[in-house]
Amino acid sequence: MRKSTCLLFLFLLSSFVALAQDDAAELAKKLANPIASLISVPFQNNTDYGIGAFNGTRNTLNIQPVVPISISENLNMITRVVLPVITQYNITGEGQKQSGLGDAVMSAFFSPKNSEKITWGVGPALLLPVGTNDFLTAKKFGMGPTAVALKQSNGWTVGGLINQIWSVAGSAERPNVSQMFVQPFIVYNWKSGAGLGGNLEWTQNWKSNQTTVWLNPTVSGVTSLGSQKVQFAVGPRLNLAAPDGGKADWGWRAVVVFLFSQ
Template structure:
């Protein structure tokens, strides 16, 4: 592992422009090896004051398929600490249905989600300094959760699409990622999966590597009633590209309030911190 890290650091171009590195880091399908650690702290679960912490480990690796195409692959493994969603009589009812774990603090792995995008290697130039990149591909979710309450118990898959726009004259990068997955195998006693994830993002780039950012994660569970279906957050934060020694880092901090959230299992708001090791390619 140490040898691999040293090799990647040696591959970083000395003259790699900070602005180009920042734009590549903000691009979900950028031609850039990276290792993000994204920590999401969710407050006010259900009708309680309890919290949930989800650390997403999500390395990104571009594979050069040809002179024209890349395959961007990103596995996302959540490490979860979760307090009960219920209290009082509701907790007693939940324990009767879900077992004693419904009333316990849980810690373990969630389901592994593997995102893959086929994307052109070169952006489409829409205007001077304005480039558009897109990607499409499959998403696979596997039941790796270490506790039933931390995952779905199902194998699920579906299509994904992403668009990234870099408007250098406006100092803006923006776009969105969307996918929907359906279960096709797994525990027959668990609920079917039919779920959408939509993540728009907007970054306003400032001098010296700083930027303002908003990247709310919207979700919809089509298998449940409308009052339990949607999570719609609003908010944002700030970040910066910098170096520790020769190692480029992308760090950001943001807060989001859920204007719509599931009645029984949703959170009121979220604090998100991300630390990403960047490895620009040759």
């Protein structure tokens, strides 16, 4: 595992000079913006170790396609789906394993095309109960508002994303959902397309009064695989807070983002 991480890190360093600087810098800038006018398909893999009383392990592959749609001369709608594919061991009990899809979150951000100082977007977020295992789904359909705002200047991108979802339908045998997700982020991109940054992922379950916080620093780079533009990112995951008995000792994140022109 550590050898694979080192190899990926070395590949990142070697990829920083693979593209023309202007092209790479522009792509990196757009990728740092969650609501940029850019079609992308990120595959974000999170692996976490030492979870809970049974020293469990969880691997979550988030498939996160982002598609901007032009609504009018001055307005875009940026659609974003987060679909988790989860495999976990020794989480629900010693020797127990679960795998399958988790519940998906679909968001739509309505954003002005020509923002001068602050780029922003607001819209709805939907919780879709598509989980394929009882331990990986809330069995609730939910909805609520979402918003994002950021500023980009001199290679820096600083901003944050938030959503709040309440359940409105679903299994009466499952508890209702009232959950907030907050994600502040900061990235610095060089002209080569290389980047260094991180985000904080704070999930607050209001019903059970449980808080989960992850800090995710990453190093990233933009390159080409043939004619396909790709971004790679890798970094550690630090579990700063978790419900009782559910905190992970450590983890790591690796991301591959495929980029497509409109």
